[in-house]
Amino acid sequence: MSTLAGSAASPANGFAPFAEAIRAQIGENIHRCWQCVKCTSGCPLAEQFDLAPNQVMRALQLNDASVLESRAIWLCASCHTCATRCPRDIDVTSVMDALRIEARRRGVRPAIPEIHAFNSIFMRLAGFFGRVPEALLMGVFNLARGKLFRDAGLGWQLLRRGRLKLVPAFVHPGRSPTPVANGANKVGYFPGCASEGSAFEYDRTARAAALVATMCPMCHMNLDARQPRLALESDIPVLHATQLMVLAFGAGERAALLGTAIIDPRPVLKTKRLLD
Secondary structure, eight states: OOTTSSSSSSSGGGOOOOOHHHHHHHHGEEEOOOOOOOOHOOOOOOOOOOOOHHHHHHHHHHGGGGGGGOSHHHHOOOOHHHHHHHHTTTOOOHHHHHHHHHHHHTTTOSSHHHHHHHHHHHHHHHHHHOOOOOHHHHHHHHHHHTOOTHHHHHHHHHTTTOOOOSSOOOOOOOOOOOOOOTTOEEEEEEESSTTTHHHHHHHHTTTTEEEESSSSSSHHHHHHHGGGGTOOOSOEEEEEEEHHHHTTTTTTTTTTGGGSSOOOOHHHHHHHHHHO
């Protein structure tokens, strides 16, 4: 891979080195990557990339600006598998996101224009309505591609079943996270993701809870495994919401796989009389 001297992506045009730009955006040090390839071996889309995740990281270390023209940064699904597997705790997912932002800032044409268009429309609608109206999103996206009626058949099926709304609704601004008050039978619900920001939200909302439940499998795994870094006074068991559902249906702790948790939730559940 060679640097495209003279192009908008070239560092010779006055842009900061990637290491500095990424550290300024998301606080990650790309030089901590030691090329163990765990990110690539776990990536579900690596076979579709022109550059594997570890190759993207190496290109950044070499300040190779042609990485901004790769398909990989646009095909990344932000599943956080790479970030979770990284033994150096580098948030590779956020690095990919930062590269998309950097590509737009430097005027580099997206390698997959459709994904860039979809992202832009999605973010504008979310900023305007406070949520994303699906019908409007796909209508605007298909109009931008010159294929307005491309998903009309599917849209009609969803509309008939009441799963699609034609009239978008506004959402009121969400409240800031507030600490959970001490008390009996408190369960903290964690809605976030497995990035660096999760520790802050977790600390704000769940420090006083007896147990935390989350809907995200990745958050479940990360919060269960990474609690020592949060310096909590005591460990807080973390359950996936489906585990609570299994217990509610009376299937028992074995069916709920409670024994697989790093922080055993059974003592807390027994004190709350959710287990025999």
